[in-house]
Amino acid sequence: MEADKCIAKEDILVDIAHLLMLYRQKIIAPEHAKALMKALLVLQNKGIPDAAFDDRFEDIHAGIESLLISTAGEDSGGRLHMGRSRNDEVAACIRIRLRNELLGQMSQVNGLRAVLLDLAEQHLETVMPGFTHFQPAQPTTLAHYLIAYEQAFSRDFERFSSVYTRINKSPLGSAAFASTGYPVDREYTASVLGFDGIVQNTMDAVASRDQVLEVLADYSLLMTTISRLCEELVVWSSPFFGFVVLGEPFCSTSSIMPQKKNPDTAEIMRGKSGSVMGAFTAASMIVKGLPMSYNRDLQELNPHLWRTVRDISASIRLLSAMLATASFNRELMKEKAGEGFSTATDLADFLVRAYDLPFRKAHSIVARAVSTGAITLESLDRASEEFLHTTLTGRGFTEEQLTAALSVTGSVAARNIPGGPAPSATSRAVSYSREQLLRENDLLESRKLSVSRAIGRLIGDAGRLVT
Numbered sequence: 001m002e003a004d005k006c007i008a009k010e011d012i013l014v015d016i017a018h019l020l021m022l023y024r025q026k027i028i029a030p031e032h033a034k035a036l037m038k039a040l041l042v043l044q045n046k047g048i049p050d051a052a053f054d055d056r057f058e059d060i061h062a063g064i065e066s067l068l069i070s071t072a073g074e075d076s077g078g079r080l081h082m083g084r085s086r087n088d089e090v091a092a093c094i095r096i097r098l099r100n101e102l103l104g105q106m107s108q109v110n111g112l113r114a115v116l117l118d119l120a121e122q123h124l125e126t127v128m129p130g131f132t133h134f135q136p137a138q139p140t141t142l143a144h145y146l147i148a149y150e151q152a153f154s155r156d157f158e159r160f161s162s163v164y165t166r167i168n169k170s171p172l173g174s175a176a177f178a179s180t181g182y183p184v185d186r187e188y189t190a191s192v193l194g195f196d197g198i199v200q201n202t203m204d205a206v207a208s209r210d211q212v213l214e215v216l217a218d219y220s221l222l223m224t225t226i227s228r229l230c231e232e233l234v235v236w237s238s239p240f241f242g243f244v245v246l247g248e249p250f251c252s253t254s255s256i257m258p259q260k261k262n263p264d265t266a267e268i269m270r271g272k273s274g275s276v277m278g279a280f281t282a283a284s285m286i287v288k289g290l291p292m293s294y295n296r297d298l299q300e301l302n303p304h305l306w307r308t309v310r311d312i313s314a315s316i317r318l319l320s321a322m323l324a325t326a327s328f329n330r331e332l333m334k335e336k337a338g339e340g341f342s343t344a345t346d347l348a349d350f351l352v353r354a355y356d357l358p359f360r361k362a363h364s365i366v367a368r369a370v371s372t373g374a375i376t377l378e379s380l381d382r383a384s385e386e387f388l389h390t391t392l393t394g395r396g397f398t399e400e401q402l403t404a405a406l407s408v409t410g411s412v413a414a415r416n417i418p419g420g421p422a423p424s425a426t427s428r429a430v431s432y433s434r435e436q437l438l439r440e441n442d443l444l445e446s447r448k449l450s451v452s453r454a455i456g457r458l459i460g461d462a463g464r465l466v467t
Contacts, residue, residue, distance in 0.1 A: 001053050003302040004060035006309075007093035008052070011064055012044050013455065014092045016462045017189045018084055018172065023465065027182050028079055035076040037466050039068050044459065061086050083182035087206040087294045088174040094302070095167050096193065098215060099451070101309050102164050106444050108316040109157045109222075113437055115320050116150040119143075121430050124423040127408055128243070128333035129342060136340025139408045142328060144421035147429050152225045154433070157440055159218040163211065164447070170195040171205035177293035178202060192461070194454030207293035209283070212305055216280040219312050220273075226315055227273035230266035233322070237263050242332055247325035250318070265322055269315045276311060279304040338408045341370050346414070350405040355395055361387050377402060 019040065023033040043064070052063035069077030123142035130140035170190035173179060179202045186198045199205035236243035246263055254260035283301050290297055344366050351362040368383035369375045377399060381391040404410060416422035419429065 001055060001057075001060065003299075003306055005053065006302070006306040007090070007097050008048050008060050008064075010093040010096040011061060011089070012040060012048070013096065013193060013458065014089055014172070015064070015068075015080060016040050016044065017192045017458055018089075019080060020192065020458070020461055020465065021185050021189050022080075022082060024188065025183050025185055027082060027184070032072075032076040032079050034466050035072040036068060036080055037462055039071040039077070041459075041462055041466065042071070043067070044462075059086070061089060083175065083180045083184045084172065085174075085176040085206070087176050088171045088202075091171040091174075091206050092193070094212070094305075095169070095171070095195075098212070098305070098309075099164065099168050099194075101313070102160055102167065102215070103444065103448055103451070105313060105316065106157055106160050106164075106440075108313065108320070109153055109160065110437055110441055110444070112316055112320045112323075113150050113153050113157070113433070115324050116146045116153070117430050117433055117437070119323060120146040120150070120426060123328065123330075124426050124430075126328065126330045126333060127337045127412055129337045129339065130421075136336075136342050138345060139337040139342050139411050140421040141412055141423065141426060142330075142333065143423070143426040143430070147426060147433065149225065149229055150433055153222075154436065154440075156218065156222045156225065159221065161440070161443070163214045163218055165196065166211045166214065168194075168196045169199045170197070171199045171202075173198070174202035174205040177206050192454060192458045194451035203293045207290070207295075209287050209298060209301060212301065213280070213283055213287060216276075216283050216305065216308060219308055220277045220280045222312065223269075223273035223276040223315065226319055227270045229319070230270040233266045233326070234263045234270070237261075237266075243329055243336075245327045245329070246322060250322045250325070265318055269319060272311050272315055276308050279308045334408070338406075341375065343406045343408060343411045344370055344375065346407075346411045347375065347402070347405040350401070351392070351397075354397070354401070355392075357388075365392075375402070375406065 016037070019028070019033060019036055022028040023030065028036075048060075048064065049067070052060060052067050054063060057063035057066060065077070065080065068080060071077065120143040123146065126142040127139055128142050128145065130137050130145075170186065170193060172189045172193075173184045173186035190196075190198045199208075233244060233246065235241055237246050246261075246266070250263070250265040251261050252264045254262065283304050286297050286301050348359065348362040348366045351357050351365065352359050357365075364387050365380060365383040366375070368386065369379040372379045372382075377393055377397070380397070380402075381393055384390060384392045413422050416425045418425065420426075
C-alpha cells in the first residue's frame with residue numbers, strides 16, 4: 001500500500017479513460033457509465049480517502065473499486081473492470097507516474113545545467129589547477145571545469161529524453177496478458193491519457209519492466225556524476241584546499257567541535273548514489289529470472305523505483321542550489337595553478353617549436369630539469385647537454401622565453417581550440433550549450449503541453465458524460 005500511494009492518482013485517470021472507452025465502444029450502458037463517472041470525478045476532484053488504503057484491501061486498485069461499488073452501487077460499480085486486468089492497469093499507472101516524474105526531472109537537470117553555465121560565464125578567466133590521478137597536471141579554468149560537468153549532465157538529459165519515448169506507450173487493453181474478447185479501443189485510451197502510442201504486444205505490455213530498469217540505470221549514471229562533483233566540493237571546501245566556500249544551509253557543525261563546518265549535503269548526495277545504484281541492482285535481480293508473462297515478484301520492484309525517484313529529484317534540486325550559492329577563491333586557485341610544474345608541457349612544446357626538437361627529447365630535457373626540483377636555465381642546460389650534447393642557452397634560449405613558456409595564463413590562453421580552457425574557447429562553449437539548452441527546453445515544454453492537453457480533454461469529456 002505504501003508503494004501504491006505513488007500511483008493512486010494515476011489509477012483514477014486510468015479508470016476514467018477506461019470508462020470513457022467502454023462507453024464509447026458501447027460495452028457499458030449509459031446509466032452505469034454515468035453512475036461510475038460521477039463517483040470517479042469526486043475522487044479526482046476531492047482526492048482519494050484514506051479508507052481506500054486500508055490494509056484489508058490487496059492493493060489500492062481493489063480499494064478504489066470498493067469505494068466505487070459503495071458509491072455507485074454494486075450493479076454499476078462492479079462493471080468498471082470489464083475488458084481489463086490489474087496487470088495492464090498497474091502497468092499503465094506506473095508509466096503515467098514515471099512519465100510525469102521524468103518530465104519534472106528533465107526540467108531539473110536543465111536547471112542544473114543553467115546554473116553551471118551561469119557560473120562558467122562568471123569564471124571564464126578564473127585560472128585553477130587541473131588534475132590527473134588527483135595530482136597537479138596542467139592549468140585550466142574554473143569555466144572549463146564547470147562546462148565539463150554541464151556536458152555530462154546534458155547527456156543525462158538525452159538519456160532521460162530517450163527513455164521517455166519508451167515509457168510513454170500505453171499497455172491498456174492487454175488485460176492479464178492475452179488481451180480481451182471485448183471490442184476495446186487501445187488507441188483511444190492511449191490518446192486520451194497522453195501516451196504517444198501503444199505497446200504493441202499485449203504480453204510484453206504487462207510482463208516487461210525493462211523500461212523501469214532503463215530509468216533506474218539512467219538514474220545511476222546521473223547520480224554517479226553528482227557523486228563525483230560532490231566529492232570534489234567536499235575536498236575543495238576543506239581548509240587544506242580552500243577553493244570553495246559552500247553556503248551555510250548546506251553545511252553543519254560538529255556536535256563536539258564548534259569550529260567545524262561540515263559539507264553534509266554534498267556527503268549525503270554522495271552516499272545516495274550508492275542507494276540509487278543498489279535500487280537498480282535489486283530491480284534487475286527481481287526481473288532477471290521471471291518467465292513470461294506477469295509475475296507477482298514485480299510488485300517488489302515498485303518500492304525501489306519510487307524511493308529512487310524521490311532521491312533523484314531531491315539531489316538535483318539541492319545540487320543546483322548548493323552550486324548557485326557557492327563562492328570560489330579565485331586568487332588561491334590561480335596561485336595553486338602554477339604549482340607542481342604544471343606548465344612543464346608548455347615548455348616542452350616551446351622547445352619543439354623553437355628548436356625543431358623531437359617531442360620525446362624535449363620531454364626528457366624538461367623532465368630531467370624537473371627532477372632537480374627547479375626549472376631554471378641552468379637545470380635545463382645540464383639536461384640539454386645530456387640529451388643534445390649542447391646547451392639551450394647556446395642556441396639562444398633566454399630567461400624571458402623561459403618565463404613566458406612557464407606562464408600559467410599564457411598556457412591557458414594558448415589552448416583555444418574547441419573544447420579547450422582558454423577564455424575564448426569556453427565563451428564559445430557556453431554559447432553553444434545555451435543554444436542546445438534552449439532547443440531541449442522547447443522539446444520538453446512541447447511534451448509537457450501535449451500531456452497536459454490530453455489530460456485536460458480527458459477530464460472535460462468525463463464531465464460532459466455526467467451532465
